[in-house]
Amino acid sequence: MSTDDDRLARQLRFVVEIDRLKTVLRQTLLTDASRQENSAEHSWHLALMAALLAEHAGAPVDVARTMTMVLVHDLVEIDAGDAFCYDAAANVGREERERRAAERVFGLLPAEQAAGLRALWEEFEAGETADARFAVALDRFQPLLQNIHSGGGSWRAHGIARGQVLRRMDPIRLGAPGLWPQVLAIVEQAVAAGHLREDP
Numbered sequence: 001m002s003t004d005d006d007r008l009a010r011q012l013r014f015v016v017e018i019d020r021l022k023t024v025l026r027q028t029l030l031t032d033a034s035r036q037e038n039s040a041e042h043s044w045h046l047a048l049m050a051a052l053l054a055e056h057a058g059a060p061v062d063v064a065r066t067m068t069m070v071l072v073h074d075l076v077e078i079d080a081g082d083a084f085c086y087d088a089a090a091n092v093g094r095e096e097r098e099r100r101a102a103e104r105v106f107g108l109l110p111a112e113q114a115a116g117l118r119a120l121w122e123e124f125e126a127g128e129t130a131d132a133r134f135a136v137a138l139d140r141f142q143p144l145l146q147n148i149h150s151g152g153g154s155w156r157a158h159g160i161a162r163g164q165v166l167r168r169m170d171p172i173r174l175g176a177p178g179l180w181p182q183v184l185a186i187v188e189q190a191v192a193a194g195h196l197r198e199d200p
Contacts, residue, residue, distance in 0.1 A: 017078065031146055050063055140169050151195065
């Protein structure tokens with residue numbers, strides 16, 4: 001087998017492997033509340049949001065780069081699963097599980113592609129660049145929209161309170177400040193509708 005054939009074989013192996021992300025269910029419901037969304041759907045949704053909402057970012061962003069970042073940010077869930085953000089027990093050891101998953105999943109690719117996508121994943125996790133701050137903001141904002149449009153969705157199912165959501169949404173203030181007024185309005189709407197508990 002030639003080097004080119006081996007490169008393509010590795011790329012295709014990765015392409016087939018990432019199909020498994022479609023089987024990873026999130027706690028968040030679709031907006032019609034018909035079922036849980038999967039992590040691949042979540043990533044696709046974020047990519048389109050990045051293209052549409054870049055004008056609301058806190059600093060200029062590279063839209064194509066951010067789109068790629070959000071498309072790869074949850075690939076580690078193929079091995080590590082999706083830990084519900086409000087479940088402290090489920091998040092114990094999450095970073096280590098995801099690090100091991102990143103090594104395996106991105107390691108399927110040819111070396112330079114593996115390094116490039118792994119670097120984008122790590123940048124997202126660090127949340128320090130303008131692109132990453134915007135990507136993280138979208139990652140927080142999307143389930144907020146899902147929950148308000150699904151009658152409270154995972155908030156109601158798990159008895160989540162206003163303060164928990166506001167703490168979870170806080171990165172939006174820096175990463176996409178243009179969206180922050182919407183966050184506050186949605187949270188108040190959710191409390192008024194009984195989708196979120198008042199803080200104790």
